[in-house]
Amino acid sequence: MRIGIFSDVHSNIEALTAVTEFYEQLDEPVDMYVCLGDVVGYGANPNECCDVVRELASYTILGNHDAAVCGRMNYQFYYDAARNALDWHAGQLTEHHHKWLKTLPYREDYEDYSFCHGSPVNLEDFEYVFNLHQASQLVPHLDDLQWITFIGHSHLTKAFSLDKAEGAVEVTSPMLSFNRDRKYIVTVGSVGQPRDNDNRACCCILDTDADTLSYHRLTYNIREAARKIFASDLSSDFAKRLFFGI
Numbered sequence: 529m530r531i532g533i534f535s536d537v538h539s540n541i542e543a544l545t546a547v548t549e550f551y552e553q554l555d556e557p558v559d560m561y562v563c564l565g566d567v568v569g570y571g572a573n574p575n576e577c578c579d580v581v582r583e584l585a586s587y588t589i590l591g592n593h594d595a596a597v598c599g600r601m602n603y604q605f606y607y608d609a610a611r612n613a614l615d616w617h618a619g620q621l622t623e624h625h626h627k628w629l630k631t632l633p634y635r636e637d638y639e640d641y642s643f644c645h646g647s648p649v650n651l652e653d654f655e656y657v658f659n660l661h662q663a664s665q666l667v668p669h670l671d672d673l674q675w676i677t678f679i680g681h682s683h684l685t686k687a688f689s690l691d692k693a694e695g696a697v698e699v700t701s702p703m704l705s706f707n708r709d710r711k712y713i714v715t716v717g718s719v720g721q722p723r724d725n726d727n728r729a730c731c732c733i734l735d736t737d738a739d740t741l742s743y744h745r746l747t748y749n750i751r752e753a754a755r756k757i758f759a760s761d762l763s764s765d766f767a768k769r770l771f772f773g774i
Protein backbone atom coordinates (compact mmCIF):
# COMPACT_ATOMS: atom_id res chain seq x y z
CA MET A 529 0.00 0.00 0.00
CA ARG A 530 1.17 3.53 -0.73
CA ILE A 531 0.08 6.37 1.56
CA GLY A 532 0.55 10.02 0.64
CA ILE A 533 1.39 11.99 3.80
CA PHE A 534 1.62 15.77 3.94
CA SER A 535 1.34 18.51 6.54
CA ASP A 536 1.30 22.23 7.26
CA VAL A 537 -0.46 23.47 4.15
CA HIS A 538 -1.02 26.84 5.82
CA SER A 539 -3.54 28.21 3.34
CA ASN A 540 -1.05 28.07 0.45
CA ILE A 541 -3.22 26.85 -2.42
CA GLU A 542 -0.42 27.20 -4.97
CA ALA A 543 1.81 24.80 -3.02
CA LEU A 544 -1.06 22.43 -2.29
CA THR A 545 -1.98 22.33 -5.98
CA ALA A 546 1.60 21.35 -6.85
CA VAL A 547 1.41 18.53 -4.31
CA THR A 548 -1.93 17.17 -5.51
CA GLU A 549 -0.81 17.31 -9.14
CA PHE A 550 2.36 15.41 -8.22
CA TYR A 551 0.37 12.67 -6.52
CA GLU A 552 -2.09 12.45 -9.42
CA GLN A 553 0.67 12.06 -12.01
CA LEU A 554 2.54 9.21 -10.32
CA ASP A 555 2.96 6.04 -12.39
CA GLU A 556 2.23 4.00 -9.27
CA PRO A 557 -0.80 5.61 -7.63
CA VAL A 558 -1.27 6.47 -3.98
CA ASP A 559 -3.95 4.45 -2.22
CA MET A 560 -4.73 6.78 0.68
CA TYR A 561 -3.89 10.31 1.80
CA VAL A 562 -3.23 11.67 5.29
CA CYS A 563 -2.91 15.34 6.24
CA LEU A 564 -1.14 15.98 9.54
CA GLY A 565 -2.74 19.32 10.27
CA ASP A 566 -2.42 23.07 9.98
CA VAL A 567 -4.50 23.33 6.84
CA VAL A 568 -5.03 27.00 7.74
CA GLY A 569 -2.87 29.82 9.05
CA TYR A 570 -0.31 32.21 7.50
CA GLY A 571 -1.41 32.08 3.83
CA ALA A 572 -4.17 33.77 1.85
CA ASN A 573 -6.45 30.87 0.82
CA PRO A 574 -7.80 29.02 3.88
CA ASN A 575 -11.16 28.06 2.38
CA GLU A 576 -9.71 26.78 -0.87
CA CYS A 577 -7.17 24.64 0.99
CA CYS A 578 -9.85 23.22 3.27
CA ASP A 579 -11.88 22.31 0.18
CA VAL A 580 -8.99 20.34 -1.31
CA VAL A 581 -7.91 18.57 1.88
CA ARG A 582 -11.44 17.58 2.79
CA GLU A 583 -11.91 16.01 -0.62
CA LEU A 584 -8.50 14.31 -0.75
CA ALA A 585 -7.52 13.03 2.70
CA SER A 586 -8.87 9.93 4.38
CA TYR A 587 -7.51 11.27 7.68
CA THR A 588 -6.89 14.89 8.62
CA ILE A 589 -5.30 15.62 12.00
CA LEU A 590 -5.90 18.75 14.05
CA GLY A 591 -2.98 21.20 13.95
CA ASN A 592 -2.39 24.03 16.40
CA HIS A 593 -3.41 26.68 13.85
CA ASP A 594 -6.54 24.71 13.01
CA ALA A 595 -7.35 24.47 16.71
CA ALA A 596 -6.79 28.19 17.24
CA VAL A 597 -8.87 29.31 14.28
CA CYS A 598 -11.89 27.18 15.21
CA GLY A 599 -11.81 28.09 18.91
CA ARG A 600 -10.34 24.89 20.34
CA MET A 601 -7.28 26.54 21.92
CA ASN A 602 -6.22 29.87 23.38
CA TYR A 603 -3.65 31.57 21.16
CA GLN A 604 -3.28 34.88 23.00
CA PHE A 605 0.31 33.96 23.88
CA TYR A 606 1.28 33.84 20.17
CA TYR A 607 3.36 36.72 18.84
CA ASP A 608 1.42 39.62 17.32
CA ALA A 609 1.69 38.73 13.61
CA ALA A 610 0.70 35.11 14.16
CA ARG A 611 -2.16 36.08 16.46
CA ASN A 612 -3.44 38.63 13.94
CA ALA A 613 -3.21 36.02 11.18
CA LEU A 614 -5.30 33.58 13.19
CA ASP A 615 -7.90 36.28 13.78
CA TRP A 616 -7.94 36.99 10.04
CA HIS A 617 -8.30 33.32 9.13
CA ALA A 618 -11.08 32.84 11.66
CA GLY A 619 -12.95 35.66 9.96
CA GLN A 620 -12.29 34.37 6.44
CA LEU A 621 -13.21 30.75 7.04
CA THR A 622 -16.73 29.62 6.17
CA GLU A 623 -18.95 28.17 8.88
CA HIS A 624 -18.82 24.88 6.97
CA HIS A 625 -15.05 24.69 7.44
CA HIS A 626 -15.18 25.96 11.03
CA LYS A 627 -17.41 23.03 11.90
CA TRP A 628 -15.08 20.61 10.13
CA LEU A 629 -12.01 21.84 12.02
CA LYS A 630 -13.89 21.38 15.28
CA THR A 631 -14.29 17.67 14.51
CA LEU A 632 -10.64 16.88 13.69
CA PRO A 633 -8.82 14.42 15.98
CA TYR A 634 -5.50 14.98 17.74
CA ARG A 635 -4.32 11.55 16.64
CA GLU A 636 -5.31 8.70 14.34
CA ASP A 637 -3.82 5.21 14.28
CA TYR A 638 -3.79 3.02 11.20
CA GLU A 639 -2.29 -0.46 11.43
CA ASP A 640 1.27 0.03 12.78
CA TYR A 641 1.27 3.77 12.16
CA SER A 642 0.23 6.79 14.15
CA PHE A 643 -0.54 10.24 12.76
CA CYS A 644 -0.50 13.42 14.85
CA HIS A 645 0.54 17.04 14.43
CA GLY A 646 3.20 17.43 17.12
CA SER A 647 4.63 15.15 19.78
CA PRO A 648 2.53 12.02 20.38
CA VAL A 649 2.80 12.70 24.13
CA ASN A 650 0.53 15.40 25.59
CA LEU A 651 -1.18 15.85 22.24
CA GLU A 652 -3.12 18.98 23.14
CA ASP A 653 0.12 20.83 23.94
CA PHE A 654 1.41 20.54 20.34
CA GLU A 655 5.02 20.08 21.47
CA TYR A 656 7.84 20.02 18.91
CA VAL A 657 10.11 17.09 18.09
CA PHE A 658 12.92 18.35 15.87
CA ASN A 659 16.13 17.60 17.78
CA LEU A 660 17.70 14.72 19.67
CA HIS A 661 16.85 16.12 23.08
CA GLN A 662 13.16 16.33 22.24
CA ALA A 663 13.21 12.88 20.62
CA SER A 664 14.98 11.39 23.66
CA GLN A 665 12.13 12.54 25.88
CA LEU A 666 9.88 10.09 24.02
CA VAL A 667 11.97 7.01 24.86
CA PRO A 668 10.25 6.42 28.25
CA HIS A 669 6.95 6.35 26.34
CA LEU A 670 8.01 3.75 23.76
CA ASP A 671 5.51 1.14 24.91
CA ASP A 672 2.68 3.58 24.19
CA LEU A 673 3.89 4.46 20.68
CA GLN A 674 3.06 2.80 17.41
CA TRP A 675 5.90 1.43 15.26
CA ILE A 676 6.11 4.68 13.28
CA THR A 677 4.64 8.01 14.33
CA PHE A 678 4.34 10.64 11.61
CA ILE A 679 4.18 14.28 12.65
CA GLY A 680 4.33 17.78 11.20
CA HIS A 681 4.39 21.07 13.13
CA SER A 682 8.10 21.96 12.84
CA HIS A 683 7.98 22.35 9.04
CA LEU A 684 11.23 20.37 8.94
CA THR A 685 12.19 16.97 7.51
CA LYS A 686 13.63 15.31 10.60
CA ALA A 687 13.39 11.65 11.60
CA PHE A 688 14.53 9.73 14.67
CA SER A 689 14.74 6.06 15.53
CA LEU A 690 14.00 5.17 19.14
CA ASP A 691 15.24 2.26 21.23
CA LYS A 692 15.25 1.74 25.00
CA ALA A 693 18.91 0.72 25.02
CA GLU A 694 20.30 3.23 22.50
CA GLY A 695 17.89 6.06 23.08
CA ALA A 696 17.15 8.39 20.15
CA VAL A 697 19.22 8.46 16.97
CA GLU A 698 18.66 10.87 14.10
CA VAL A 699 18.21 9.24 10.70
CA THR A 700 18.64 11.23 7.49
CA SER A 701 18.00 10.31 3.90
CA PRO A 702 15.69 11.25 1.03
CA MET A 703 14.47 7.65 1.40
CA LEU A 704 13.98 6.29 4.92
CA SER A 705 14.01 2.54 5.57
CA PHE A 706 12.43 1.24 8.76
CA ASN A 707 13.59 -1.61 10.99
CA ARG A 708 10.90 -3.57 12.83
CA ASP A 709 13.13 -3.77 15.92
CA ARG A 710 12.97 -0.01 16.53
CA LYS A 711 10.33 2.69 16.71
CA TYR A 712 10.36 5.94 14.78
CA ILE A 713 9.26 9.56 14.85
CA VAL A 714 9.17 11.05 11.36
CA THR A 715 8.45 14.69 10.54
CA VAL A 716 7.15 15.11 7.02
CA GLY A 717 8.00 18.72 6.20
CA SER A 718 5.59 21.42 5.10
CA VAL A 719 3.53 21.90 1.98
CA GLY A 720 2.88 25.59 2.32
CA GLN A 721 5.65 27.06 4.44
CA PRO A 722 8.88 25.00 4.49
CA ARG A 723 11.46 26.02 7.10
CA ASP A 724 14.41 23.79 6.21
CA ASN A 725 16.05 26.32 3.85
CA ASP A 726 14.39 24.68 0.84
CA ASN A 727 11.51 26.79 -0.46
CA ARG A 728 9.89 23.96 -2.43
CA ALA A 729 6.70 22.32 -1.18
CA CYS A 730 7.29 19.04 0.62
CA CYS A 731 5.21 15.85 0.68
CA CYS A 732 5.87 12.17 1.34
CA ILE A 733 4.98 8.68 0.19
CA LEU A 734 4.94 5.78 2.64
CA ASP A 735 5.29 2.34 1.05
CA THR A 736 3.93 -0.12 3.60
CA ASP A 737 5.14 -3.15 1.64
CA ALA A 738 8.74 -1.97 1.33
CA ASP A 739 8.77 -0.25 4.77
CA THR A 740 10.12 2.95 3.26
CA LEU A 741 9.23 6.63 3.20
CA SER A 742 10.33 9.01 0.46
CA TYR A 743 10.39 12.81 0.63
CA HIS A 744 9.48 14.79 -2.47
CA ARG A 745 10.18 18.49 -3.10
CA LEU A 746 8.11 20.38 -5.63
CA THR A 747 8.43 23.82 -7.17
CA TYR A 748 5.31 25.98 -7.22
CA ASN A 749 4.28 29.56 -7.96
CA ILE A 750 5.74 31.25 -4.90
CA ARG A 751 5.31 34.69 -6.40
CA GLU A 752 1.56 34.28 -6.69
CA ALA A 753 1.23 32.86 -3.17
CA ALA A 754 3.26 35.79 -1.84
CA ARG A 755 1.37 38.37 -3.92
CA LYS A 756 -1.92 37.38 -2.32
CA ILE A 757 -0.44 37.66 1.17
CA PHE A 758 0.96 41.12 0.36
CA ALA A 759 -2.49 42.16 -0.89
CA SER A 760 -4.21 40.97 2.31
CA ASP A 761 -4.13 42.17 5.92
CA LEU A 762 -1.64 39.41 6.77
CA SER A 763 1.94 40.22 7.78
CA SER A 764 4.24 40.63 4.79
CA ASP A 765 6.80 38.48 6.63
CA PHE A 766 4.65 35.42 5.86
CA ALA A 767 5.12 36.15 2.17
CA LYS A 768 8.81 36.99 2.30
CA ARG A 769 9.80 33.79 4.08
CA LEU A 770 8.22 31.67 1.32
CA PHE A 771 11.05 32.68 -1.03
CA PHE A 772 13.75 31.49 1.39
CA GLY A 773 12.21 28.41 2.97
CA ILE A 774 12.68 29.71 6.51
